[in-house]
Amino acid sequence: MKEKGLLIVLSGPSGVGKGTVRKAIFSQEDTRFEYSISMTTRNPREGEVDGVDYFFKTREEFENLIEQGKLLEYAEFVGNYYGTPVDYVRETLDSGKDVFLEIEVKGARQVREKFPEGLFIFLAPPSLSELQNRLVTRGTESDELIRGRMETARKEIEMMDLYDYIVENDHVDHACEKINSIVQAEHCRRERVQLRYKKMLEVD
Amino acid sequence: MKEKGLLIVLSGPSGVGKGTVRKAIFSQEDTRFEYSISMTTRNPREGEVDGVDYFFKTREEFENLIEQGKLLEYAEFVGNYYGTPVDYVRETLDSGKDVFLEIEVKGARQVREKFPEGLFIFLAPPSLSELQNRLVTRGTESDELIRGRMETARKEIEMMDLYDYIVENDHVDHACEKINSIVQAEHCRRERVQLRYKKMLEVD
Numbered sequence: 001m002k003e004k005g006l007l008i009v010l011s012g013p014s015g016v017g018k019g020t021v022r023k024a025i026f027s028q029e030d031t032r033f034e035y036s037i038s039m040t041t042r043n044p045r046e047g048e049v050d051g052v053d054y055f056f057k058t059r060e061e062f063e064n065l066i067e068q069g070k071l072l073e074y075a076e077f078v079g080n081y082y083g084t085p086v087d088y089v090r091e092t093l094d095s096g097k098d099v100f101l102e103i104e105v106k107g108a109r110q111v112r113e114k115f116p117e118g119l120f121i122f123l124a125p126p127s128l129s130e131l132q133n134r135l136v137t138r139g140t141e142s143d144e145l146i147r148g149r150m151e152t153a154r155k156e157i158e159m160m161d162l163y164d165y166i167v168e169n170d171h172v173d174h175a176c177e178k179i180n181s182i183v184q185a186e187h188c189r190r191e192r193v194q195l196r197y198k199k200m201l202e203v204d
Numbered sequence: 205m206k207e208k209g210l211l212i213v214l215s216g217p218s219g220v221g222k223g224t225v226r227k228a229i230f231s232q233e234d235t236r237f238e239y240s241i242s243m244t245t246r247n248p249r250e251g252e253v254d255g256v257d258y259f260f261k262t263r264e265e266f267e268n269l270i271e272q273g274k275l276l277e278y279a280e281f282v283g284n285y286y287g288t289p290v291d292y293v294r295e296t297l298d299s300g301k302d303v304f305l306e307i308e309v310k311g312a313r314q315v316r317e318k319f320p321e322g323l324f325i326f327l328a329p330p331s332l333s334e335l336q337n338r339l340v341t342r343g344t345e346s347d348e349l350i351r352g353r354m355e356t357a358r359k360e361i362e363m364m365d366l367y368d369y370i371v372e373n374d375h376v377d378h379a380c381e382k383i384n385s386i387v388q389a390e391h392c393r394r395e396r397v398q399l400r401y402k403k404m405l406e407v408d
Contacts, residue, residue, distance in 0.1 A: 122394070128401055150405055157401045165389065166397035178392055185369065185389035188382055190326070193370035197332055197361045201354055 003196060005098040006186060007089065007115050008033060010179065011108035012123035013156055017169045021123060022102040024172045025179060033100040033183070034092045039071070042080035055085065073103060073110035084111075098183065105159055112162055119186055121179060122163040126170040128153055207400060209302040210390060211293065211319050212237060214383065215312035216327035216373075217360055225327060225379045226306040232380070237304040237387070238296045243275070246284035259289065277307060277314035288315070302387065309363055316366055323390055325383060326367040330374040332357055 012018055026035055039055040041062050050056045057065070062081045065071055074083030084101055092099045101111065111118060127149070160166055167178045186192075216222055230239055243259040245266050254260045261269070266285045269275055278287030288305055296303045305315065315322060331353070364370055371382045390396075 121392075124397075124401075128404075153401070154405060157398060157405070160394055160398050160401075163394050165392040166394050167392055168397075178388060181385035181388040182392060184382060184385040188325075188369040188371055188386060190364055190367050190370050193328075193372075194361060194364050197357070197364075200332075201358060201361070 003096055003192075005034075005093045005096050006183065007093060007111075007118035008098055008100045008179075008183060009108050009111055009118050009120045010100065010102045010123060011105050011120070011163075012169075013105065013125060013159065016123050016125045017172070017175075018102050018123055020172055021169060021175045021179070022100070024176050025100070028176070028180075033098045036084055036089055036092070036099050036101050038082055038103075039065070039074075039085055040080060040082045042082075057081075072101075072114060073107035075104060075106050077104075083107075109162060119165070119183065120163040121165045121167055121182060122160050123175065124160070124166050124168045125156065126168055128156065129168060129170070207300055207396075209238075209297040209300050210387065211297060211315075211322035212302055212304045212383075212387060213312050213315055213322050213324045214304065214306045214327060215309050215324070215367075217309065217329060217363065220327050220329045221373045221376070221379075222306050222327055224376055225373060225383070226304070228376045228380050229304070229383060232384075237302045240288055240293055240296070240303050240305050242286055242307070243269070243278075243289055244284060244286045246286075261285075276305075276318060277311035279308055279310050281308075287311075313366060323369070323387065324367040325369045325371055325386060326364050327379065328364070328370050328372045329360065330372055332360065333372060333374070 010018055010022060022035070025031055025033070037051065037053070037055055039057055039062065041057055041059045044050065044054070044056055048054065059081070062074075062083070065083075065085070066074060070086055071083040072086040072089055074081055076082075082104075084103065084107070089099050089101075101107075103111070108120060112120060165182050167175050167182070169175045214222055214226060226239075229235055229237070241255065241257070241259055243261055243266065245261055245263045248254065248258070248260055252258065263285070266278075266287070269287075269289070270278060274290055275287040276290040276293055278285055280286075286308075288307065288311070293303050293305075305311075307315070312324060316324060369386050371379050371386070373379045
């Protein structure tokens with residue numbers, strides 16, 4: 001009768017501030033999510049602790065885990081592997097807790113395939129809205145510059161297809177508040193709550 | 205390019221505290237919803253103001269409005285009509301503002317038919333969760349009493365079918381917070397935001 005937790009995936013284009021937003025969420029006192037620590041083959045930076053910031057692994061260990069299907073998603077960046085251990089995610093969800101992942105767009109696509117019922121949040125750059133302002137108050141910037149920005153925006157908007165929610169990162173606090181609201185709202189979704197009530201009556 | 209507002213419908217079994225929750229929401233300073241004032245043929249109670257608490261109408265006026273299709277929903281209770289004027293709702297939504305209705309379950313069903321895209325929130329009595337506790341700690345109450353409560357619960361759970369979200373009214377403040385979160389989350393839904401961005405690019 002234990003209800004499963006939600007898998008919350010925060011992603012978005014690189015440089016949008018995913019890490020900052022994630023850290024802000026986990027610095028709140030009343031955060032009710034569990035953070036899934038990533039695994040990497042890159043060397044620890046000064047101050048980074050194994051099992052807190054990352055699980056640090058050798059290339060060989062990482063590749064063994066890939067072969068054993070122990071990674072929910074993984075990707076290689078600048079010669080290093082980054083990935084999400086699947087066992088922690090499954091066990092935490094089964095225990096009824098929400099799990100929070102902050103990962104790259106490519107990784108999010110892999111997770112969607114394995115957890116289609118996850119909650120996928122796209123962190124959007126405020127440049128999209130700024131672009132709108134620039135389009136309205138033309139004349140201050142060259143057409144070429146605007147066209148380039150529109151091309152970038154077009155690609156970012158296409159990336160959103162996979163996601164359930166879009167949160168604009170205009171300000172870290174606003175973004176955190178919206179993400180918290182989204183998770184709270186999802187816990188109130190009728191299918192989820194009604195099922196819990198129905199199960200309750202079956203006790204008889 | 206103006207985005208339409210959301211139609212938010214708060215309903216639930218009679219006696220659950222819909223009115224109290226609605227008043228608490230509208231007493232918040234930063235409420236961003238417009239309250240749709242109901243129309244009624246009942247007499248004003250002491251202190252009630254026409255156009256603030258209700259639009260007070262004669263039976264004849266009300267029935268004319270029904271005939272003209274000017275009511276989004278209506279019902280008769282204890283010999284009096286209660287209903288929601290449709291023009292105000294449509295105009296406010298078109299202006300981009302969210303409209304909040306607090307209505308009976310029957311009325312909510314009528315609104316769902318006309319505004320399937322509305323946001324329907326069911327306020328659930330905390331007795332449902334209390335019932336669960338009672339079922340677990342049996343022995344303190346008669347089986348007959350428990351069966352009666354389970355029958356009521358079953359009917360309430362069936363009523364939920366129509367709704368998008370369930371909010372348990374265990375405490376007015378919690379219920380308000382959840383309703384605010386639900387509306388904020390709905391404004392972040394991908395389809396909605398992505399469409400706005402796409403329209404923005406069409407400007408070119």
